[in-house]
Amino acid sequence: MAIIEPQRRNIDSPAAVKKYSKPVRLWHWLNLIVICGSLLTVALNSTIFDVKSNTTYVQTQLQQSGATVTAQQAKNVAHGMEDKIWDLHIYFGYALAALFLFRLIAEFFQPKGQHFFSRLKTAYQDYIKKSKKSNSALHDLTVKSLYFIFYALLAIMVLTGLSMAFDQELGISKATSHSIKSFHGFCMYLILAFIAVHIVGVFLAERKQNKGIVSDMINGG
Known part of the structure; x- marks a missing residue:
C-alpha cells in the first residue's frame, strides 16, 4: 500500500516539511470533540427540547394519562428538560476554556519555527x-x-x-x-x-x- 507523504512545504525552504507538535495535535482533536458536543447541545435545545413545542407535548401527554396540568406547569417541566441540556453545554464550555488555556501554554513550548x-x-x-x-x-x-x-x-x-x-x-x-x-x-x-x-x-x-x-x-x- 502506498504511503501518502505530507506535501505542505515552506515557501522559502521547499525541502522542509511542516509538522505539528503533539500538544497542538492533541488540542486540535480534543477541541473538535468539545466544539461538536457544545454545538450539539445548542441544536438539541433548538429542536427536540424546544420549550414552546415541548410545553404543549408535556401537557397533552399528562392529560391523556389522567393528570390535571396547567400550561404553566407544563412549561416549567419543559424548562427543566431544557436546563439539563444547558448544564451539559456549560460543562462543554468549561472544557473549551481549559483547552484554550492549554493551547496558550503549549504555545510557549512549541519547537522553534512552530x-x-x-x-x-x-x-x-x-x-x-x-x-x-x-x-x-x-x-x-x-x-x-x-x-x-x-x-x-x-x-x-x-x-x-x-x-x-x-x-x-x-x-x-x-x-x-x-x-x-x-x-x-x-x-x-x-x-x-x-x-x-x-x-x-x-x-x-x-x-x-x-x-x-x-x-x-x-x-x-
Whole structure:
C-alpha cells in the first residue's frame, strides 16, 4: 500500500516539511470533540427540547394519562428538560476554556519555527517580499490569518461563556448578561462558518498540492 507523504512545504525552504507538535495535535482533536458536543447541545435545545413545542407535548401527554396540568406547569417541566441540556453545554464550555488555556501554554513550548505568531509574521513577510504576486504566499497568509481570527473567536467564546456562567459572582446584571448571550451566539455562527471553510479547504488541499494534510495532523507528518 502506498504511503501518502505530507506535501505542505515552506515557501522559502521547499525541502522542509511542516509538522505539528503533539500538544497542538492533541488540542486540535480534543477541541473538535468539545466544539461538536457544545454545538450539539445548542441544536438539541433548538429542536427536540424546544420549550414552546415541548410545553404543549408535556401537557397533552399528562392529560391523556389522567393528570390535571396547567400550561404553566407544563412549561416549567419543559424548562427543566431544557436546563439539563444547558448544564451539559456549560460543562462543554468549561472544557473549551481549559483547552484554550492549554493551547496558550503549549504555545510557549512549541519547537522553534512552530510558534503561531512567528509563522503568521513570516507568512506576512513572505507575502510582502514577493511583491504580493505569489499565489502560494497569499494562500499561506490567508490561511494563517483565518486561524488567527478563529483563535480570537475562541477567546471571545470562552470569555463570554464564563461571564454568563459566573454572572452573579461577577455582579453582571441580567440585561448585560442577555447582551453577552446574544454576542456569544453570534460568535458561534462565525465559528460554524470557519469550520465549514476549514473542512472545504482541507478537502481541496488533499485533492490538489497538499496531500497528506489530515495525516499530518494525526501523526505529525
